[in-house]
Amino acid sequence: METLFQNVVNALQWGSFYALIALGYTLVYGVLQLINFAHGDIFMVGAYIAFFVASFFLGDAVPFDLSRTAVLALTIPLTMILTSCVGVLLERIAYKPLRRKGAHRLYVVITALMCGLILENGNLALLGASRRSLPELIDKTVYTLGGIAVTNLKLWVIFTAVLVFVILQFVVMRTKIGMAMRAVSWDKFALPLMGIPLDTVILFTFILGSGIAGLGGMLFAMSYPVLDPYMGAMVGWKAFIAAVVGGIGDIRGAFIGGFLLAFIEIMVAAFLPSTFRDLFAFTILLAILWWRPTGLFGVPHTTKI
Amino acid sequence: MKKYTLNILALVVCLLLVVAAQMDMLDQYVLTIIMFIGINIIFASSLNLVNGYMGEFSCGHAGFMCIGAYAASFLSVTLFTNNKILGAALLPPYLAPWLFLFILLVGGIVAALFGLVVALPSFRTRGDYLAIITIAANYIIISLIENIDIIGGPRGLQGMRKVMNAMRHTLDIPWMLIWVIIVTGISLLILYRLVNSTYGKGISAVCQDEVAAKIMSVNTDRVKMVAFMVSSGLAGVAGGLYAHMYGYINPQAFNILKSTEGLVMVYLGGMASLSGSVLAAILFTLLVEALRFAIPAVDGALHAIHVLPDGFELSQVWKWVLIPLILILLMQFRPEGLLGNRELTDVFPRLRRWFTLK
Amino acid sequence: MALLEVEHLTQRFGGLQALTDFNLTLEEREILALIGPNGAGKTTVFNVVSGFYTPTEGSVVFDGKPTRGLKTNEVTSLGMARTFQNIRLWKDLTVLDNIRIAQHHNLGYSLLDAFLRTKKYRIREREIEEKSRNMLEKMGLTEYAAEFPKNLPYGLQRRVELTRALSLEPKLLLLDEPAAGLNSADVGELIGLIRWIYDNFPITIWMIEHQMQLVMSLCTRIMVLDFGKVIARGTPEEIRVNPVVINAYLGEEAAQCC
Secondary structure, rough: OOHHHHHHHHHHHHHHHHHHHHHHHHHHHHHHHOOOHHHHEEEEHHHHHHHHHHHHHOOOOOOOOOOHHHHHHHHHHHHHHHHHHHHHHHHHHHHHHHHHHOOOOOHHHHHHHHHHHHHHHHHHHOOOOOOOOOOOOOOOOOEEOOEEEEEEHHHHHHHHHHHHHHHHHHHHHOOHHHHHHHHHHOOOOOOOHHHOOOHHHHHHHHHHHHHHHHHHHHHHHHOOEEEOOHHHHHHHHHHHHHHHOOOOOOOOHHHHHHHHHHHEEEHHHOOOOOOHHHHHHHHHHHHHHHOOOOOOOOOOOOOOO | OOOHHHHHHHHHHHHHHHHHHHHHOOOOHHHHHHHHHHHHHHHHHHHHHHHHOOOOOOHHHHHHHHHHHHHHHHHHHHHHHHEEEEOOOOOOOHHHHHHHHHHHHHHHHHHHHHHHHHHHHHHHOHHHHHHHHHHHHHHHHHHHHHHHHHHHHHEEEEEEHHHHHHHHHHHHHHHHHHHHHHHHHHHHHHHHHHHHOOHHHHHHHHHHHHHHHHHOOOOOOHHHHHHHHHHHHHHHHHHHHHHHHHHEEEHHHHHHHHHHHHHHHHHHHHHOOOOHHHHHHHHHHHHHHHHHHHHHHHHHHHHHHHOOOOOOOOOOOHHHHHHHHHHHHHHHOOOOOOOOOOOOHOHHHHHHOOOOOO | OOEEEEEEEEEEEEEEEEEEEEOOOOOOOEEEEEEEOOOOOOOHHHHHHOOOOOOOOOEEOOOOOOOOOEEEEEEEEOEEEEOOOOOOOOOOOOOOHHHHHHHHHHHOOOHHHHHHHHHHHHHHHHHHHHHHHHHHHHHOOOHHHHOHHHOOHHHHHHHHHHHHHHOOOOOOOEEEOOOOOHHHHHHHHHHHHHHHHHHOOOOEEEEEEEOOOHHHHHHHHEEEEEHHHHHHHHEEHHHHHHHHHHHHHHHHHHHHHO
């Protein structure tokens, strides 16, 4: 029973990471119908940026001594901003020119896939294979509750994911730009009529998605402090699948899909050898897609004849 | 006679290659690259059937290659060698050359059956959702094989070299090269014949307008199934060749990165173009090998003129920065690839006079 | 026996009732028009009849066979061909290939035959090609056989689509707004073409059309659909003076053209 609860906590933590990435996938997909395959690697870039920012503030380059809490307070927004810049850079350099030429959607998807590869391997090529680890920014406290050990970090991760979801849901449903984002997914050409340029909406979407991925990357690096250029690829692919199972383009779907995937994975690993994790996780996800071809929250698009 | 010029030329080149290999005039490295080109041709052109002709976005093609590689290897190792799996060889080793094509075929059929995992959902869903299913299929296949201990699990499977040695023992000719040439030829012929038949044109019809295809009596479900199964089956055959060429396989050799290589080749060559895929497979394989030498050379040169700091070295990883970059530039400036929707004969109509293909 | 019998057809999409109790008996060699304002459910009727939608209620019996449960391509194979409102040709396949693919119901060889290029395959492919070229010739399209439809003018694309439908050798031809997007000169030509098709093929025609000139000069019978319900049926003369129809749809247009 205790291990079960322990697993639930772990699943919630992993689900938070998946959900944070899946949200970015789903935002971009909702607006552009583009599978931004580079998104998992943006997550990785976020982790590295957090590392560099935190190391910078803790290092000798800063003339005054900062407390670790202050460093954390500085690192979070800086990481999010810098990661957003990377995301926006990709959009501006790689995707936008293609869109302007009216290229087939597929070509943009392939470009995204290739951008992801460049980010991973470029990182490895530039920084080398030596593994880095994020300095500890908060003291670990372990709360034990009837035999279940929970670190404060885990609670923070879960709390952040939920908070991000709530804020995002508010932004998309209640603010003007959020409504514009939803409008684009229905009709790209009607949007200028609302008085918001399409370009602004797209830019905003990438800032939002990449910023959230950056935050996720940072939290990931704090929880598992060994950085690796390929850390984003696997998690990214999985988060993407989670987003699709939830119904890509839908924020609730991405959030729930992320947690669902994590629960399946952790529970499989709890009862079977951990090597079966991927096998079962993906098979169950396929079964869900088989049952609901457009995901849990997805709306089927009918072709008009 | 003129009509057969290129056919005869191709035959002569293949024969010369085999003779050269037999006389030990070809370096083992060169030989490996030539065989690898053949395997990549099958891999890329079979993927093009689904991604180009049918217009789906399958990004888990390497999974089927994996299945084919394992099925064929398992069969050949248990049949012809004393192995840890079933003990003594089931058949005398001298039969190996006679049954090898059959073994590859079985590998292909098993892979084609796994192709159903992707083909069946394609009846109901298209585009992005199907792309996901292919990715998931790739993961599932690798994970499945990693969990089957009898074929080595994550450690991989070996023993195929012994099979090749058994063939050499029967008759000392460069078997592997011969198999690669024959199988590449057959695979291309199958694809060519399929896409040029009225049956196969149905695949393009599904791609361009599925509703119209249904209304015009095309059984779209069956056509999709055929396309996916032929595609994954041929990938499986390519896997069988790959396994016997290297003599060792492990599941992670067929992960998403390998699938991505296939995508690079298909879109480099151009969708719905067989000659494009062939060309791209050749170019891609040579490029990867050329970079293997070019990167240290550039590294040396840059260090010599002190552009790069001493501690920094250009590693082989740069290869995987440059190749995606090439494809990105291609998508920006020539998104249809080298030959999108066209064949070489459409670009150079005169070529038609020099060969016949049926 | 009637060629097509549609009984009590009702079609709902979620809460939307697109068709209510649609009944029709179509005899062989008729030319029937289905008219009605936009959004009346005309194309929905075609989509149900051609097997694209499964009807919520009611039945469609074509040539003595109920079509419920059949896939679209199976309904087509029974001898029902169709064109679309917005031309749906395969734009990157040649005109000849467009026609050839319509022989899919009647290939007469298996996949293995195609791989091995057996004698059966070669004979059948030659027959298919000959048949397709004949069809193109009959429709005056021989010179465009190697063209891509995307490079043809609109009127010719319509003609290719019609040719493609005819090459299925259908007993029933469904035409969804064949005159859409054509100018008045083209319409005159289209009337001649449809008349010629009717005279030269053993065919029954059912069309959806807004173009009154075309409907009035070709059709033996007219049905009027409004909000998913049939509000009138009769000969062109009867429809022309039917007050319900004039009210719902024809309005001034009818007054002008008569």
